[in-house]
Amino acid sequence: MGRAPCCAKVGLNKGAWSAEEDSLLGKYIQTHGEGNWRSLPKKAGLRRCGKSCRLRWLNYLRPCIKRGNITADEEELIIRMHALLGNRWSIIAGRVPGRTDNEIKNYWNTNLSKKLAVRGIDPKTHKKVTTDSINRASDRFNQRKGGKLYDCSQRSQRLERNVARAGQSTGLVIPNVHNLKADLKGQYIAGPRAIQSSNSIRSSSPINTLIQPKSNELTDDPDFMQPQPVVSSEAGKQTDDSTVYCSSDSAASCALIDHLSSADDDQYLSLEGNSNECYSHTVAEESGTLKSSNPQTHSEAICDSRERDNGGPVQKHDQFPEYDVLSFFDVRNAENEICCNDDQWVHEQEMPQLHSWDNQIDDQGKEHFGSHVNNDVTAMSWEASFWF
DNA sequence: AAATACGTCAACCGCGCGAAG
DNA sequence: TCTTCGCGCGGTTGACGTATT
Incomplete structure (x- = not known):
């Protein structure tokens, strides 16, 4: 049996968030805390899916999120964690303060996997390409x-x-x-x-x-x-x-x-x-x-x-x-x-x-x-x- | 200057899991 | 035991900016 959709999508906004939407979401969570994502949009006055609200908060609006480029230390840590864990981005993100799983995943796919490939290391296995x-x-x-x-x-x-x-x-x-x-x-x-x-x-x-x-x-x-x-x-x-x-x-x-x-x-x-x-x-x-x-x-x-x-x-x-x-x-x-x-x-x-x-x-x-x-x-x- | 290719990343989507009923 | 629900995860998409032709 298929899952019921997380919300009725009719009439809901999609795509990039406006400043007004960010403000509504931020204020609501500051007052009521995180959670109950399904009912949150209606209570907060947002025409958004609950999942979308959760994602926006976790990946962008949370106050603890660190802005700016990934540092060399963070990069090294991500590589090591990936060698241990593979694509378990949320666990990796949990070890890199201020960074989200989405950010680390994107950074990996756009930067780190290529860097490793240049070094002759398979980004999936972290092994040298040649075995001789x-x-x-x-x-x-x-x-x-x-x-x-x-x-x-x-x-x-x-x-x-x-x-x-x-x-x-x-x-x-x-x-x-x-x-x-x-x-x-x-x-x-x-x-x-x-x-x-x-x-x-x-x-x-x-x-x-x-x-x-x-x-x-x-x-x-x-x-x-x-x-x-x-x-x-x-x-x-x-x-x-x-x-x-x-x-x-x-x-x-x-x-x-x-x-x-x-x-x-x-x-x-x-x-x-x-x-x-x-x-x-x-x-x-x-x-x-x-x-x-x-x-x-x-x-x-x-x-x-x-x-x-x-x-x-x-x-x-x-x-x-x-x-x-x-x-x-x-x-x-x-x-x-x-x-x-x-x-x-x-x-x-x-x-x-x-x-x-x-x-x-x-x-x-x-x-x-x-x-x-x-x-x-x-x-x-x-x-x-x-x-x- | 315009067209195209490429890179980045926020956001979406489907699925799995655990809790609750 | 089964169903439903809420949440979270990882893969993917597509809009946008930049570089190249």
């Missing part, structure tokens, strides 16, 4: 790790077993095993939708968020890709789980995931990043003492790269001092930036575009997407923590 460089970089990364190549197939099988076992033994939900399959040579696409709910939320989080999957199924249905709802403790605010992912096609996540799936210590590890990058961290114990990485596992490779990157001791994360930055690099740009020299990892400061992550953390729109892995509880259990 990635594969070559991945090969080199694998060769660096102890001078031997990774056996990707074994790792893949082990990981899938662990994922399945985690789901069965703990009741955790991991919707799509396919998301954990090996993809590019020697790499994992670390499943963005490998999800659990956990009772061990980090107490230091200002706002904790539990992912609540829609169904308690362990499925390998490759089409099971719909976003999962997240219920935040912040006044019932709902957001979308798709913001919680460890970095995908990063060699760091590859090595770290391998560590997670094989290590038997009780180390807490955390991944955070977006599709372009990967941080790995050792999280401080409650006592404040950092655990060392297990030298018997492939996390050693991460420490190794850390030492190459920073040329010295482990650095504290600027924004989250409980985190210890171990490594940071981006396979996607490896051709030009990481593997430009066979014997030396490029220094972090030589990849400024990968360090603007911190820039988007501010009082208005704090961003910190992370996957927190407790390797003690299960072979592959995931805890998602959000900082807003």
